[in-house]
Amino acid sequence: MSPLKTSFPKGKMKIVILESISQSAVESFKKAGYTQIEQYPGALSGEELDEVLKDAKVVCVRSKTQLTEEVIQKAKKLVAIGCFCIGTNQVDLDAANKAGVCVFNAPFSNTRSVAELVIASAIMLIRRIPDKDKAAHAGEWDKDSTNAHEIRGKKLGVVGYGHIGSQVSILAEAMGLKVFYYDVENKLPLGNAEEVTDLKTLIEDCDLITLHVPGTNGTKNLFDKQVLSWFNKGQMLINMSRGNVVDIEALKTALEDGRIGGAAVDVFPEEPKNKAEKFSSPLQNISNVILTPHIGGSTEEAQWNIGLDVSAKLIKYIESGSSIGSHSIPELSLPKMEDTHRILHIHKNVSGVLSEINSKISKLDVNILGQYLSTNIDVGYVVLDIAKNDSLDTLKELRQIEHTIKVRILY
Numbered sequence: 001m002s003p004l005k006t007s008f009p010k011g012k013m014k015i016v017i018l019e020s021i022s023q024s025a026v027e028s029f030k031k032a033g034y035t036q037i038e039q040y041p042g043a044l045s046g047e048e049l050d051e052v053l054k055d056a057k058v059v060c061v062r063s064k065t066q067l068t069e070e071v072i073q074k075a076k077k078l079v080a081i082g083c084f085c086i087g088t089n090q091v092d093l094d095a096a097n098k099a100g101v102c103v104f105n106a107p108f109s110n111t112r113s114v115a116e117l118v119i120a121s122a123i124m125l126i127r128r129i130p131d132k133d134k135a136a137h138a139g140e141w142d143k144d145s146t147n148a149h150e151i152r153g154k155k156l157g158v159v160g161y162g163h164i165g166s167q168v169s170i171l172a173e174a175m176g177l178k179v180f181y182y183d184v185e186n187k188l189p190l191g192n193a194e195e196v197t198d199l200k201t202l203i204e205d206c207d208l209i210t211l212h213v214p215g216t217n218g219t220k221n222l223f224d225k226q227v228l229s230w231f232n233k234g235q236m237l238i239n240m241s242r243g244n245v246v247d248i249e250a251l252k253t254a255l256e257d258g259r260i261g262g263a264a265v266d267v268f269p270e271e272p273k274n275k276a277e278k279f280s281s282p283l284q285n286i287s288n289v290i291l292t293p294h295i296g297g298s299t300e301e302a303q304w305n306i307g308l309d310v311s312a313k314l315i316k317y318i319e320s321g322s323s324i325g326s327h328s329i330p331e332l333s334l335p336k337m338e339d340t341h342r343i344l345h346i347h348k349n350v351s352g353v354l355s356e357i358n359s360k361i362s363k364l365d366v367n368i369l370g371q372y373l374s375t376n377i378d379v380g381y382v383v384l385d386i387a388k389n390d391s392l393d394t395l396k397e398l399r400q401i402e403h404t405i406k407v408r409i410l411y
């Protein structure tokens with residue numbers, strides 16, 4: 001079979017890669033025939049980002065680059081966004097959906113890396129290693145065991161029992177911790193973990209609390225002043241989810257008061273865009289606090305696998321239209337194209353569009369060999385496999401249909 005060609009030559013398809021995404025992604029794109037790859041080490045914003053995205057078909061980001069409605073609307077040629085991470089909160093998913101831009105992520109390639117760092121942090125905090133470490137660096141030999149404990153037998157409260165939370169749960173039990181969890185959804189408890197349906201009880205009863213919720217409007221300031229007031233016996237807090245899940249000023253106060261006995265914080269409301277920008281946080285220089293620069297998922301293993309996972313989804317979408325794993329436009333699983341042309345039509349989900357598409361195609365006297373449709377509240381995604389013909393004319397016709405957002409043709 002001849003290699004799959006796309007309506008738009010691969011060699012002209014600009015792929016923008018920001019935030020030092022793994023070379024595994026770059027290699028995958030190149031191997032698949034994409035040569036116009038622009039790479040930038042950090043995140044971009046403002047005019048610089050707009051300029052780079054002006055003629056980009058695909059943009060690849062991690063957690064920093066903010067792909068707002070404005071940015072997406074200006075990037076007129078954009079077909080797909082790859083989030084080379086778990087979180088998709090840096091992208092306006094609603095705007096991407098309405099602009100017909102497919103958004104993918106890597107839902108579990110760095111899960112284990114985060115879970116391992118949580119366990120490591122739990123041990124460090126409960127042994128008060130941050131202070132011992134600082135003291136040793138300063139030439140002080142402090143062997144005092146006061147307030148240093150084993151994690152064995154301690155109670156761990158997991159807030160958000162999804163992929164990461166449940167992996168933490170398994171590792172924690174293996175280390176002898178007793179695991180409790182709180183989630184807004186009904187979740188299967190792994191091992192001997194027990195659900196606690198009330199957040200206050202979870203916090204009051206556990207020795208360590210670890211946060212693994214997504215960054216959404218619903219989780220913004222989930223740990224606000226009031227929730228942090230439920231820590232009253234020196235429990236420790238680990239936040240490797242998103243910076244704005246915790247009220248950072250209230251956390252500072254609780255740490256200074258000793259109501260919270262220590263914290264490991266990997267994510268911040270304000271994070272530098274790149275290495276050159278300075279990092280500052282109200283949590284700096286507080287006793288028994290570990291601050292890390294959003295590296296929960298930053299292991300070579302995780303980054304390599306994320307690169308492979310997301311690039312494969314992007315290539316599949318570009319070359320076949322399959323949108324399985326999309327966080328924006330509707331998901332469609334598609335069969336292989338067999339000696340056909342494939343039309344991908346993304347449109348506003350209003351009545352009449354589908355029948356107009358079919359009527360245009362029937363007027364062109366083109367045989368429809370397969371039709372696939374998926375919709376969400378705002379957008380419809382229809383894929384038509386048609387007998388080979390002068391497809392460019394078909395494309396022109398379909399672009400004229402009212403409510404069309406994007407049309408592509410594969411041949």
Ligand SMILES: NC(=O)C1=CN([C@@H]2O[C@H](COP(=O)(O)OP(=O)(O)OC[C@H]3O[C@@H](n4cnc5c(N)ncnc54)[C@H](O)[C@@H]3O)[C@@H](O)[C@H]2O)C=CC1
Nearest residue numbers: 086087160161162163164183184185213214240241296297
């Ligand atoms: N620090 C880092 O480098 C990394 C951070 N993350 C963050 O971790 C988050 C979680 O990742 P996964 O476990 O893969 O996500 P997931 O979607 O598998 O799990 C999230 C869980 O949180 C629950 N949840 C949502 N709102 C909640 C609320 N208000 N209260 C309690 N539970 C709630 C959900 O029902 C779900 O079970 C990501 O969205 C990302 O923001 C992910 C990877 C690396």
Ligand SMILES: O=C(O)CCC(=O)C(=O)O
Nearest residue numbers: 062063085086087297298
């Ligand atoms: O590695 C990154 O840049 C972001 C990791 C993260 O927060 C995620 O996967 O959601």
